Amino acid sequence: MKYEKVDLEEVKTKDILLAVTFTKKQVYMVSEKAWEVIQTIQKKERFPFFAGIYIGDMIKDKYYPSISAGDYLKLKKVKVKDDALMKFTYGRDIQNRDIIQKEGELREMVRVVNKDNEFVGLGYIREFGIKRVADIGEYLRLEKRKNQN
Amino acid sequence: MNEEIVRRYEQMFGDEYNKVLASFSRKYVKSIRINTLKIKQDIIAERLKKKGFVLQKSEFNENSFKVLREKYSISSTPEYLMGYYFIQDEISSVPVLELNPNENELVLDMAASPGGKTTHMAELMKNKGCIVSLEINKDRMESLKANVSRLGVKNVVALRMDARRADELGLKFDKILLDAPCSGEGMMVRDRKRMDSLNLEEYNRFSVLQKELVDTAYKVLKKNGIVVYSTCSMAIEENESVIQYAIDKGFKLVKQENMGDEAKTEFLDNKFDKTMNLAKRFYPHKHGTGFFTAKMVKNF
Structure with missing residues (x-):
C-alpha cells in the first residue's frame, strides 16, 4: 500500500x-x-x-x-464536430464524416478534442473513424451508478 | 415538523419564526462555483448563458452563481464533465473564503466529501501546498476522489479515517477547516424529509461529536494557526455551545469579513463569551440558508 x-x-x-x-x-x-x-x-x-x-x-x-x-497525455489529437462529441460522451464511436482534423496513424491511440481543443476522451484510429476507449461522460455515469446504489 | 423544534424557532426568532418555517418550503435554487484552476469565470459563464442557462452572481463568492433556470440539468453539460465548475450551495464558499489558505500552507479538511470545500481551497492555493482531506465513509470517499480528479486538483492527500484521530498522522497544520457533521437543519429547503425527522436530541448528539472534533483540531493546529468552524445548522448546541467549548480550551475568536448576523452571546439560560458576536449566523429567511461560521486562532 x-x-x-x-x-x-x-x-x-x-x-x-x-x-x-x-x-x-x-x-x-x-x-x-x-x-x-x-x-x-x-x-x-x-x-x-x-x-x-x-x-x-x-x-x-x-x-x-x-x-x-x-489533459496530460503525450498523444496526437483528433478534432471532432460538437454533435458527434455529444454521442461520443454517451459511449458511441466517431465516424470519419464527423472528424474536423486528424493527427496520427491507423491503430494509434489519440486524444479526442472539441473545436476549442478541449479534451473529451480517448480513442483508437480505425478505418471507419475513432473507436471509443474512454470519455468524460464516465464522471456522470459513475455518479448515476452511485445514486442508484 | 417536531413540536420541540417549532417551539425552539419561536424562542429563537420571535415573531419571525413563521418566515423561517415558510423558507423551508420555497423552491430550491442550485448554485455553481467556477473552478478557476481550469477556466476563467467570465468565459464559462458566457458559455453556459449561450446554452440557455440563466445565472445570477452570488453575493457570497465572486466565482459562484445561482442557477435561476436550467435548460437541462447543469450537472450533465460537457463543461461540468470537463471540471469547469462544481455544484455547490453558494453559502458553502464562506468558510473557505474566511480560512483563505495560501499556496505554501499545510491545511486540514476534517470532513472533506464530496469535495466542494477541498477543491475550493485547492483553487485558492493555486494547486500548491497540501490539503489533507479526511473522510470516514468509503462511498463518500469515492465521490471525493472523482471530484478531485475531475477538477484537476493535485495538492490533496485523502485519508479514510475518523477525523477525531487526525493527531495520529504526526502532522501540524497551518490552517484547519472544520465543516462539522451536523443536523443539517439549515439545508431543509434541499431535503424536506429532515423537517419531520429533526429533534432536539439530535442537536445534542452532534454537539458531542463537534466538541470532540474541536479537541483534535486544537491538538493538530500549529501555534498561531487558524481554524474555521462551520455548520449548516442554526442550533445553539451545534454552534455557540461548541465555540464556547473551543474558547475555554484556548482558542480565540477573530473577526470575519463575510456578511451574516452576529452570533448570540446569550440564549435562554445560556450565557456565552462576549466575543461570541464575532462568529456569524446565516438564516434561511434572510440569507437563503441556515449556516454558522466561526474563525478562531490558537494563541499558544
Whole structure:
C-alpha cells in the first residue's frame, strides 16, 4: 500500500507521479508538497485512500490512462464536430464524416478534442473513424451508478 | 415538523419564526462555483448563458452563481464533465473564503466529501501546498476522489479515517477547516424529509461529536494557526455551545469579513463569551440558508 515515485514517458507533467497497489496498481499526479506529506504519514504506517489526480493504472508495467489523465497525455489529437462529441460522451464511436482534423496513424491511440481543443476522451484510429476507449461522460455515469446504489 | 423544534424557532426568532418555517418550503435554487484552476469565470459563464442557462452572481463568492433556470440539468453539460465548475450551495464558499489558505500552507479538511470545500481551497492555493482531506465513509470517499480528479486538483492527500484521530498522522497544520457533521437543519429547503425527522436530541448528539472534533483540531493546529468552524445548522448546541467549548480550551475568536448576523452571546439560560458576536449566523429567511461560521486562532 506504499506510494512510490514513478516515471511515465506517456505523461507530460512537471508534477510528481506516484504509484500504489491496492487491488491493482494505481497512478496519481500530485504536487511536491503533497508528496512530502505522503512520505511523512507513511512513516506512521498511514496510507492515503488516494492523492491528487487519479491518472490511470499499471498492469504488468503497461500504463492504462484514466479519463482524468486526458489533459496530460503525450498523444496526437483528433478534432471532432460538437454533435458527434455529444454521442461520443454517451459511449458511441466517431465516424470519419464527423472528424474536423486528424493527427496520427491507423491503430494509434489519440486524444479526442472539441473545436476549442478541449479534451473529451480517448480513442483508437480505425478505418471507419475513432473507436471509443474512454470519455468524460464516465464522471456522470459513475455518479448515476452511485445514486442508484 | 417536531413540536420541540417549532417551539425552539419561536424562542429563537420571535415573531419571525413563521418566515423561517415558510423558507423551508420555497423552491430550491442550485448554485455553481467556477473552478478557476481550469477556466476563467467570465468565459464559462458566457458559455453556459449561450446554452440557455440563466445565472445570477452570488453575493457570497465572486466565482459562484445561482442557477435561476436550467435548460437541462447543469450537472450533465460537457463543461461540468470537463471540471469547469462544481455544484455547490453558494453559502458553502464562506468558510473557505474566511480560512483563505495560501499556496505554501499545510491545511486540514476534517470532513472533506464530496469535495466542494477541498477543491475550493485547492483553487485558492493555486494547486500548491497540501490539503489533507479526511473522510470516514468509503462511498463518500469515492465521490471525493472523482471530484478531485475531475477538477484537476493535485495538492490533496485523502485519508479514510475518523477525523477525531487526525493527531495520529504526526502532522501540524497551518490552517484547519472544520465543516462539522451536523443536523443539517439549515439545508431543509434541499431535503424536506429532515423537517419531520429533526429533534432536539439530535442537536445534542452532534454537539458531542463537534466538541470532540474541536479537541483534535486544537491538538493538530500549529501555534498561531487558524481554524474555521462551520455548520449548516442554526442550533445553539451545534454552534455557540461548541465555540464556547473551543474558547475555554484556548482558542480565540477573530473577526470575519463575510456578511451574516452576529452570533448570540446569550440564549435562554445560556450565557456565552462576549466575543461570541464575532462568529456569524446565516438564516434561511434572510440569507437563503441556515449556516454558522466561526474563525478562531490558537494563541499558544
